[in-house]
Amino acid sequence: xxxxxxxxxxxxxxxxxxxxxxxxxxxxxxxxxxxxxxxxxxxxxxxxxxxxxxxxxxxxxxxxxxxxxxxxxxxxxxxxxxxxxxxxxxxxxxxxxxxxxxxxxxxxxxxxxxxxxxxxxxxxxxxxxxxxxxxxxxxxxxxxxxxxxxxxxxxxxxxxxxxxxxxxxxxxxxxxxxxxxxxxxxxxxxxxxxxxxxxxxxxxxxxxxxxxxxxxxxxxxxxxxxxxxxxxxxxxxxxxxxxxxxxxxxxxxxxxxxxxxxxxxxxxxxxxxxxxxxxxxxxxxxxxxxxxxxxxxxxxxxxxxxxxxxxxxxxxxxxxxxxxxxxxxxxxxxxxxxxx
Numbered sequence: 001x002x003x004x005x006x007x008x009x010x011x012x013x014x015x016x017x018x019x020x021x022x023x024x025x026x027x028x029x030x031x032x033x034x035x036x037x038x039x040x041x042x043x044x045x046x047x048x049x050x051x052x053x054x055x056x057x058x059x060x061x062x063x064x065x066x067x068x069x070x071x072x073x074x075x076x077x078x079x080x081x082x083x084x085x086x087x088x089x090x091x092x093x094x095x096x097x098x099x100x101x102x103x104x105x106x107x108x109x110x111x112x113x114x115x116x117x118x119x120x121x122x123x124x125x126x127x128x129x130x131x132x133x134x135x136x137x138x139x140x141x142x143x144x145x146x147x148x149x150x151x152x153x154x155x156x157x158x159x160x161x162x163x164x165x166x167x168x169x170x171x172x173x174x175x176x177x178x179x180x181x182x183x184x185x186x187x188x189x190x191x192x193x194x195x196x197x198x199x200x201x202x203x204x205x206x207x208x209x210x211x212x213x214x215x216x217x218x219x220x221x222x223x224x225x226x227x228x229x230x231x232x233x234x235x236x237x238x239x240x241x242x243x244x245x246x247x248x249x250x251x252x253x254x255x256x257x258x259x260x261x262x263x264x265x266x267x268x269x270x271x272x273x274x275x276x277x278x279x280x281x282x283x284x285x286x287x288x289x290x291x292x293x294x295x296x297x298x299x300x301x302x303x304x305x306x307x308x309x310x311x312x313x314x315x316x317x318x319x320x321x322x323x324x325x326x327x328x329x330x331x332x333x334x335x336x337x338x339x340x
Contacts, residue, residue, distance in 0.1 A: 063094030221300025249279025
């Protein structure tokens with residue numbers, strides 16, 4: 001089981017501890033460091049900065065939002081960061097949801113699976129650097145472009161900067177059953193949002209995957225405690241439940257929230273409905289309180305080192321290859337010792 005570090009989104013500004021955390025993760029032997037974007041900081045600049053201050057650890061996006069860039073632009077970013085990091089980059093991509101895609105990026109959300117397939121296909125063609133250049137005739141992407149307002153002067157181009165690797169790894173963030181199946185089909189790795197190793201049937205559409213297929217999951221809670229009393233575990237999961245309350249209650253439309261739907265498939269449909277209802281009623285504290293402690297506990301690793309080691313067995317028996325942690329230096333050191 002490999003370990004990764006999630007640096008997450010920025011808030012109003014960058015976190016001054018991000019680089020020292022990445023350096024500590026590298027020192028401890030972590031396999032990867034992950035950076036994210038939503039409608040704030042961009043992931044590629046963030047990844048480049050972290051890469052410049054580390055030497056060995058992989059630098060990964062988790063995830064870049066596809067609607068924010070054309071496929072060729074995304075490929076150019078990935079090639080650039082891979083060069084600057086001496087071949088340490090992994091490209092994590094995600095669809096996001098209709099509120100963000102249409103509200104922030106001004107792009108349509110229709111047929112997301114088709115769009116994802118075309119997007120990844122074009123990126124791989126850029127990486128291959130065919131002498132004929134990149135051509136594509138898809139439903140969403142055409143290279144050269146020949147649509148409305150075209151000057152009909154486009155020609156196939158190949159990327160001038162030679163990629164270090166034609167097989168630069170591509171991970172897909174996926175929640176819905178069809179999107180999970182697509183990740184297994186076209187990507188080198190999968191980034192689940194919530195994962196309970198004791199409920200693998202939730203993601204049964206993943207199907208059989210190759211031996212080198214990577215699955216890297218963000219642990220929603222990863223805190224080492226002094227004891228395993230119920231009140232201690234609940235206190236350690238306070239931040240996790242707050243994040244879940246926001247994702248399940250407000251990170252999506254009332255009629256379509258992928259995070260809420262996933263919680264329902266994991267056995268908490270009634271509770272997910274309650275969290276969303278409270279959130280939309282502007283009762284955010286009550287929405288967070290309605291997130292079951294049990295659910296938060298199932299998708300994380302919290303407790304004494306003994307409790308974590310006991311629960312770690314289920315993760316090691318699952319298809320998960322990397323556990324991605326969030327936290328400070330003490331958390332990273334503790335998990336490096338426990339997992340290592």
